[in-house]
Amino acid sequence: MLPTLAIDHLVFRVRDIPASKTFYRALFGEPVFENEDLFLYKIGTTARLFFTKATTPASTPYDKEHVGLNHLAFGVESLQHLEQIHSHLQSAGIPNSGIGIDPHGKQNYIWLNDPNGLRIEFYCTPASE
Known part of the structure; x- marks a missing residue:
């Protein structure tokens, strides 16, 4: 088994940074860091969530049944x-x-x-x- 401690961070590519900031600000409050290209939340004692603008537009909407994050x-x-x-x-x-x-x-x-x-x-x- 690998000697890991916890999940350190997750990075999410989003279609719309302003809409995503508004949503997550309502959910979690102010991010610990933000600029025009990304924003970051610290969750619990260790995990960090990064949200960045997708560099290519999504060809299909998010679907929890596709390969990837459910x-x-x-x-x-x-x-x-x-x-x-x-x-x-x-x-x-x-x-x-x-x-x-x-x-x-x-x-x-x-x-x-x-x-x-x-x-x-x-x-x-x-x-x-």
Whole structure:
């Protein structure tokens, strides 16, 4: 096994930087770094998310069933935390699934899509797991 610590960062190519900045600013607040070509969020204690402009236009819209990323999931510690996220999404006017229950893991979740079609999930993973 490779001696890795955690995921350090993910880079996402987006079609529209201004629309993506507006969406992620409503979701996570102010980025830790931004310029006209990219913006960056620090998530948790280690992971960083970079968003940069795609250099070629997408020939087809994002599809979670194609080869590549299916969705990006953020773990939350409790149903109460998930309820706070849902309240924030509603207040920010971000369309979402509402709180649902995963039929496989029996955990609570919220689904939403960013302006590029990327599916985002907030998934309740209790500390005991």
